[in-house]
Amino acid sequence: MAISFRRRTVAQLPRAIGVYALCDLDKVPVYVGQSTDGIKKRVQRHLTSARSDIIANRQIDVWEIAWVWAWPTKDRNIITPLEAHLFYNFDGQSTLMNGTIPADPGNVSFTMPDRQEIQVMPSEEVEVRQHPALRLPRQVEHYQRLVDHVLNVKDSGQLRRSLRAHFERMRKYHEQFLGQLVPDIVGEEEVEEI
Numbered sequence: 001m002a003i004s005f006r007r008r009t010v011a012q013l014p015r016a017i018g019v020y021a022l023c024d025l026d027k028v029p030v031y032v033g034q035s036t037d038g039i040k041k042r043v044q045r046h047l048t049s050a051r052s053d054i055i056a057n058r059q060i061d062v063w064e065i066a067w068v069w070a071w072p073t074k075d076r077n078i079i080t081p082l083e084a085h086l087f088y089n090f091d092g093q094s095t096l097m098n099g100t101i102p103a104d105p106g107n108v109s110f111t112m113p114d115r116q117e118i119q120v121m122p123s124e125e126v127e128v129r130q131h132p133a134l135r136l137p138r139q140v141e142h143y144q145r146l147v148d149h150v151l152n153v154k155d156s157g158q159l160r161r162s163l164r165a166h167f168e169r170m171r172k173y174h175e176q177f178l179g180q181l182v183p184d185i186v187g188e189e190e191v192e193e194i
Contacts, residue, residue, distance in 0.1 A: 002125050009120045010047060013040035016072035018113065019083045021090065022046065022060065023067035025121075025130050029090040030165075031060050031097045034083040039070045047120065057154065058146040059097045059162040063129070063138055066121040071113040081105040082113070095165035099158030132177035139170045 013020075015038045021029040022043070031054060035042035046052045047062055054060050071082060084102035091098075121129075129135060143166045150159050 002121060005122050005125075006047060006120045009118050010040065010044055010068070012118055013043055013068060014038075014070055014072040014116060015040050016074065017076065017079060018070060018072040019079060019086060020071070021069040021086060022065050023069060024064045025066045025126050025135070027067055028094050029069070029086075029096065030064065030094075032083060032087045032090060033098075034079045036076065036079065039072060043068055043070075054097065054099070057099070057159060057162075058142070058149045059099060059159070061138070061142040063142075066119065066126045066129075068118045068120055070116045070118070072116065073113045075110070078110045078113075081108065081110065095161075095168055097162045097165050099156070099161070101161075132173060132180050136170070136173040136177040139166065139173050142166065143170055 017036050018039050019032065019034045020039050020043055022031040022033075023029050031046075033042065033046075033054075046055060046060075047065060047068075055062065071086070073079065073082070080102070084105040085108050087096060087098060087102050088104060090096055119126075129138075143163070146159070146163055146166060150163065
């Protein structure tokens with residue numbers, strides 16, 4: 001059901017050129033990219049196939065992507081500065097998985113296109129996947145795959161940056177996991193925390 005939902009909703013993305021953000025289960029951007037051949041086409045490659053560097057290099061985990069934000073435009077000249085502006089805005093809030101870091105655009109001298117928001121995962125699935133008992137093990141597994149990729153396939157500053165970003169997320173999910181645990185009861189005594 002989640003796969004057919006994703007295909008159906010990704011089809012609603014604009015065919016126009018522009019900039020997009022892949023957002024996680026909490027609507028937090030994890031990756032910002034640009035497309036000069038159409039936002040829909042580019043996002044489909046990220047979410048439905050391995051013909052994407054960020055998937056092949058394990059930079060993002062598609063399991064976490066629940067929303068896509070898009071800023072379509074007709075003006076090719078604003079795509080690069082728009083991507084840079086959004087990158088620095090979102091990266092300041094939560095480290096992005098982007099490999100290449102754009103040059104800081106400084107003050108923006110163009111009108112921001114309207115943002116379109118598409119949910120690419122059913123709400124019920126989002127709610128289930130947000131549970132720390134599912135999310136933490138998944139993040140640990142993905143982090144391990146990325147470490148293995150860095151050690152055995154490709155080591156780069158871009159992938160090390162992704163490792164840091166995934167570690168930050170794993171730490172957050174770890175705290176959420178610990179916060180949702182209920183002390184075990186053995187007989188009538190609680191098991192002491194270590």
